Amino acid sequence: MTSQISVEAPAETFAAQLDPLMLAESWMLEGREVAVATVIKTWGSAPRPVGSHLVIDADGNFSGSVSGGCVEGAVISEAAEVIASGEPRMLEFGVADETAWRVGLSCGGTIEVYLERIG
Numbered sequence: 195m196t197s198q199i200s201v202e203a204p205a206e207t208f209a210a211q212l213d214p215l216m217l218a219e220s221w222m223l224e225g226r227e228v229a230v231a232t233v234i235k236t237w238g239s240a241p242r243p244v245g246s247h248l249v250i251d252a253d254g255n256f257s258g259s260v261s262g263g264c265v266e267g268a269v270i271s272e273a274a275e276v277i278a279s280g281e282p283r284m285l286e287f288g289v290a291d292e293t294a295w296r297v298g299l300s301c302g303g304t305i306e307v308y309l310e311r312i313g
Contacts, residue, residue, distance in 0.1 A: 214258030218249040222313040227252040229273040231309045233260050237288070239303035252277050260307050261287065272309055282310035 218228050231248040233240075241262045248258040248266060250273035260269055265287050276283055288304030 214247040214249045217257050218312060221249070221251050221255075227277045227311065228313055229276045229309060229311050231260050231269045231273065231285075231307050233305055234308050235304075235306040237304040240305050241303075242305075250274075250277075261305055265305070269307060269309060276309050277311050280311050282308065284308055 218230055221228050229250045233242055233244050233246040236244055242259055246260050248256060248260045248269060250256045250270050256270055272283055285307040
């Protein structure tokens with residue numbers, strides 16, 4: 195005897211898992227405060243391309259990626275302040291920065307990330 199398990203879920207659920215911006219919209223509809231980080235510029239070796247997104251809610255939940263490793267930790271920390279103040283920030287991480295080793299960009303690249311509260 196063969197049995198099948200069927201899991202039905204709205205298409206939006208699967209799309210939100212794949213697209214951070216759709217997840218951000220879903221979180222906002224749930225009443226969460228949300229910030230979006232967007233890679234706006236890269237130079238040299240960068241783990242994620244321009245246009246990559248990381249969404250963060252006021253509780254520190256996040257999805258997506260702007261770089262990886264400690265850079266994302268730094269962006270998530272900044273997001274809490276952006277959500278609280280409503281003031282957007284431009285963040286830059288790079289090899290020339292004294293924090294390069296600490297945040298994980300010792301590979302020789304630079305990224306600029308725009309962080310804003312939405313909703």
